[in-house]
Amino acid sequence: MASIIDIARMAGVSKTTVSKVFNNQYGVSAETRQKVLEAARELHYTPNQAARSLVTSRTNVIGVVYDALVSPIYTELAGHLEKACSGYGYHLVFCNCNDNHETKVRYMNYFAGGSADGVILFGSDHRDRDIIETLLQNEYPFSVIENRFDDLNVNHILINNFDGARKAVHYLAGLNHNRIAHVTGNMQHRVASDRLNGYITALQDLNMLVRPEHILYTDAAIGCGAAAARAFMELEDRPTAILAFNDIIAYEMIGYFQQQGLQVPEHISIVGFDHIKSQLSFLPVSMTLTSMAQPMDLVAQAAVEATLSLITSKGAAPVQTRIFDTRLVEGNSCWPVL
Amino acid sequence: MASIIDIARMAGVSKTTVSKVFNNQYGVSAETRQKVLEAARELHYTPNQAARSLVTSRTNVIGVVYDALVSPIYTELAGHLEKACSGYGYHLVFCNCNDNHETKVRYMNYFAGGSADGVILFGSDHRDRDIIETLLQNEYPFSVIENRFDDLNVNHILINNFDGARKAVHYLAGLNHNRIAHVTGNMQHRVASDRLNGYITALQDLNMLVRPEHILYTDAAIGCGAAAARAFMELEDRPTAILAFNDIIAYEMIGYFQQQGLQVPEHISIVGFDHIKSQLSFLPVSMTLTSMAQPMDLVAQAAVEATLSLITSKGAAPVQTRIFDTRLVEGNSCWPVL
DNA sequence: TTGTAGGCGTTATCAC
DNA sequence: GTGATAACGCCTACAA
Numbered sequence: 001m002a003s004i005i006d007i008a009r010m011a012g013v014s015k016t017t018v019s020k021v022f023n024n025q026y027g028v029s030a031e032t033r034q035k036v037l038e039a040a041r042e043l044h045y046t047p048n049q050a051a052r053s054l055v056t057s058r059t060n061v062i063g064v065v066y067d068a069l070v071s072p073i074y075t076e077l078a079g080h081l082e083k084a085c086s087g088y089g090y091h092l093v094f095c096n097c098n099d100n101h102e103t104k105v106r107y108m109n110y111f112a113g114g115s116a117d118g119v120i121l122f123g124s125d126h127r128d129r130d131i132i133e134t135l136l137q138n139e140y141p142f143s144v145i146e147n148r149f150d151d152l153n154v155n156h157i158l159i160n161n162f163d164g165a166r167k168a169v170h171y172l173a174g175l176n177h178n179r180i181a182h183v184t185g186n187m188q189h190r191v192a193s194d195r196l197n198g199y200i201t202a203l204q205d206l207n208m209l210v211r212p213e214h215i216l217y218t219d220a221a222i223g224c225g226a227a228a229a230r231a232f233m234e235l236e237d238r239p240t241a242i243l244a245f246n247d248i249i250a251y252e253m254i255g256y257f258q259q260q261g262l263q264v265p266e267h268i269s270i271v272g273f274d275h276i277k278s279q280l281s282f283l284p285v286s287m288t289l290t291s292m293a294q295p296m297d298l299v300a301q302a303a304v305e306a307t308l309s310l311i312t313s314k315g316a317a318p319v320q321t322r323i324f325d326t327r328l329v330e331g332n333s334c335w336p337v338l
Numbered sequence: 339m340a341s342i343i344d345i346a347r348m349a350g351v352s353k354t355t356v357s358k359v360f361n362n363q364y365g366v367s368a369e370t371r372q373k374v375l376e377a378a379r380e381l382h383y384t385p386n387q388a389a390r391s392l393v394t395s396r397t398n399v400i401g402v403v404y405d406a407l408v409s410p411i412y413t414e415l416a417g418h419l420e421k422a423c424s425g426y427g428y429h430l431v432f433c434n435c436n437d438n439h440e441t442k443v444r445y446m447n448y449f450a451g452g453s454a455d456g457v458i459l460f461g462s463d464h465r466d467r468d469i470i471e472t473l474l475q476n477e478y479p480f481s482v483i484e485n486r487f488d489d490l491n492v493n494h495i496l497i498n499n500f501d502g503a504r505k506a507v508h509y510l511a512g513l514n515h516n517r518i519a520h521v522t523g524n525m526q527h528r529v530a531s532d533r534l535n536g537y538i539t540a541l542q543d544l545n546m547l548v549r550p551e552h553i554l555y556t557d558a559a560i561g562c563g564a565a566a567a568r569a570f571m572e573l574e575d576r577p578t579a580i581l582a583f584n585d586i587i588a589y590e591m592i593g594y595f596q597q598q599g600l601q602v603p604e605h606i607s608i609v610g611f612d613h614i615k616s617q618l619s620f621l622p623v624s625m626t627l628t629s630m631a632q633p634m635d636l637v638a639q640a641a642v643e644a645t646l647s648l649i650t651s652k653g654a655a656p657v658q659t660r661i662f663d664t665r666l667v668e669g670n671s672c673w674p675v676l
Numbered sequence: 677t678t679g680t681a682g683g684c685g686t687t688a689t690c691a692c
Numbered sequence: 693g694t695g696a697t698a699a700c701g702c703c704t705a706c707a708a
Contacts, residue, residue: 049451049452061453096417115399134382225620342701354678395684
């Protein structure tokens with residue numbers, strides 16, 4: 001790889017001049033600039049990022065750490081993040097930790113070790129606390145999407161899951177349902193407890209009984225939707241409506257119910273969460289799931305802005321907590337009780 | 339951020355010793371090592387990647403360039419790539435170009451400019467030729483997945499799309515279909531022409547007529563499956579079976595046909611390509627699409643190996659072309675003609 | 677076992 | 693408008 005000194009020699013100028021050309025700085029004649037650019041083209045010169053960021057201590061890169069790209073809404077977020085970054089002249093690179101915490105630590109060290117100016121931490125693994133505390137001690141700029149640590153002074157970009165679940169239950173109650181159940185996600189994750197909380201609060205709003213047998217705890221793994229559906233079917237006091245932790249669980253439940261001859265929405269109504277259907281619109285499923293949609297474009301924009309303001313202010317910017325509301329998208333998976 | 343010299347001072351040793359500790363080198367007593375590690379912990383020291391890679395001219399990073407994370411098989415690949423890399427002690431970062439060619443060039447310069455030791459270029463955009471030629475001139479290590487430039491001396495990791503389409507047609511012919519149509523993808527992309535080619539060759543194998551009206555050219559955008567389905571329905575000589583360029587098109591067609599009262603597979607058989615169903619197994623669709631599955635785990639492993647061998651041999655390793663076969667996964671979207 | 681010195685490719689400061 | 697020169701943080705002979 002050609003270096004700046006090769007270009008300098010070839011163009012008959014000094015390193016300084018070459019550097020100025022590549023940084024669009026003033027103080028270099030059009031003629032000289034031309035010579036330099038020509039030499040650079042001939043030698044396929046690209047400035048060395050490592051050397052550059054060593055001296056400027058900036059990389060113009062923001063790193064994003066994913067637990068795993070399991071849901072279509074995550075990939076949707078990825079696209080929005082890249083768009084938001086490029087608007088500020090920043091690069092955005094991702095890593096996929098395959099749900100492995102050690103891998104995550106490895107990548108965080110990689111980014112924080114000078115490979116990125118800041119990081120966006122996406123996910124709701126509570127083990128991220130250690131990572132976040134380390135970042136704070138190092139005064140490294142970062143934002144957190146989805147996770148929440150109220151005692152830590154960090155940028156929080158959040159979806160109002162509590163309110164989302166609450167709205168969903170109110171919607172079902174508006175259809176005259178009064179036996180509304182909930183299938184939780186992994187309670188290790190804040191998202192799950194927030195949604196459960198919203199569910200319970202809504203029942204209380206409505207003066208409805210919170211029945212323990214109507215709350216089914218799962219870890220949101222593949223297959224647990226079907227298991228939850230079976231459990232509900234065995235109940236004497238079967239619910240007439242269910243709020244699922246997410247769309248995948250909802251779809252699994254629908255599948256199981258149909259298989260058992262229980263029709264959705266005729267016999268039982270279901271609301272999902274995430275609205276991944278927008279990503280799967282090609283599927284010829286006659287039933288479309290009613291679900292809570294999340295504004296991932298706004299989330300991405302907010303995360304990039306928060307991280308960037310921390311970077312440019314060298315940590316002086318106040319941390320932000322931004323919460324975005326969900327929106328109920330009606331499909332045909334819910335029916336009123338007559 | 340603390341630097342090596344701070345640690346050295348604190349531990350009362352020289353920079354060299356600290357460096358040795360962090361590179362697990364011999365020639366440092368257990369006691370000294372302990373002191374250094376303690377000082378490092380106290381100051382939250384992380385070696386600076388830029389400085390390190392400036393002097394070693396290695397980053398231990400492989401970059402992956404995606405056109406866009408549109409299909410579930412792409413995210414599946416991302417997971418496999420990370421796994422393959424970590425097995426070799428390498429980091430894997432990727433970027434999402436949102437289908438923008440300038441963005442892609444930008445990221446390539448970023449990676450090739452010393453931010454990664456090699457790159458994996460995923461996709462089948464023919465405009466990648468320029469990028470690849472530049473990389474070759476710079477003698478930068480890289481591999482290409484899915485794309486193919488036979489005149490360029492590069493690592494090719496390929497899916498045998500030609501053979502896949504051919505097998506699919508033979509499968510349909512085995513079910514006594516003799517009016518088999520094909521919906522293409524974007525013919526700018528090699529994948530599309532390969533599959534079309536396989537389709538045509540299979541027809542010739544079977545002494546069947548290649549009917550132009552049975553070949554429908556699309557760009558694989560959202561909605562073109564439905565459009566293709568409509569076009570076929572208006573045909574006098576309607577096909578009894580269709581090989582779709584990919585699963586998304588296939589699903590869209592099925593949706594349109596059903597909407598028009600044409601049942602799949604009773605009235606018309608359909609084979610897709612990609613087998614994304616493995617990623618969408620939660621969906622309660624009673625119909626499962628027969629589709630050609632691709633071994634993304636092997637593809638990922640091969641791509642990482644090819645790139646790494648180029649990196650470690652400093653370009654001396656011979657370039658490889660590895661082609662992986664697809665596998666027909668039977669669903670229930672095809673019926674025999676009686 | 678430990679330390680010294682030189683250099684990786686770039687930017688930034690300050691002369692000319 | 694142009695060019696020396698000193699960093700940036702680290703690794704690596706080589707010397708002690």
